[in-house]
Amino acid sequence: MAFIPGSQVQSQGQQEREKGNVSFSDSLREIQGEYMMLGEIYEKQKSYAQGLSEVIRTMQTEVDTVIQIRPEAMPTPCRAAYVVSEGVVVVFDLHGGVASKPLYALPSDVIVSIIQECTPELQRLLSEKRRIESNKVKSMESVLNELKKAQFMFKSAKREEMGLEEEADSAPQAENQSAQAEKMEELAKEPAAEVPKSRNPFAFIGTFGKTGTQQSSTPNNAKKTPARQ
DSSP, rough: OOOOOHHHHHHHHHHHHHTTTHHHHHHHHHHHHHHHHHHHHHHHHHHHHHHHHHHHHHHHHHHOOOEEEEEGGGSSSSSSEEEEEGEEEEEETTTTTEEEEGGGGGGGGHHHHHHHHHHHHHHHHHHHHHHHHHHHHHHHHHHHHHHHHHHHHHHHHHHHHHHHHHHHHHHHHHHHHHHHHHHHHHHSOOOOOOOOOOOTTTOOOOOOOOOOOOOOOTTTTOOOOOOOO
């Protein structure tokens, strides 16, 4: 059995009261201990209530719907009760009145009862949404794969088209180069033209521009020898 300090204090106090040995100061200390333990319990209840309310609020926000609660699950008789957005509980009483409170502000036993009512419906809604979102992902994946195939085929066709264009552009250049090479070969095969040789290698153009005329060795200013009579 778990050790509970409060139960031990209470049992000791009862034993001491039965023996008649309990003083006024001992009773005060016992009351103070009980009050401190009760305060800790309240703090835990509050913390757990806020945690449970936050979980319900998060899941309800995900499914984005109002969850109906059976009137039998509520502490007081009512016509209908719902958990709406932000984890707020709305109750319609038997007299036509409407009251709303956050889930964490309700008593702990009511919080547990409401969560037990909400859990099956939340599970069903979340499973349904998961299937819907999963189908969306599969559809997107299928479309993406088809687009990737089309993109690959487009790129392949583009590369082939560019290759044909390069071949078409390089064909005239190859023909021109071939024609130039053939012309150079024909020029190389033709015999070189012979340069005509001069008959008189020492012939030069004289004073009067006639070939072969030699200049007289006699100076122009030389005196002629008179002829003999």
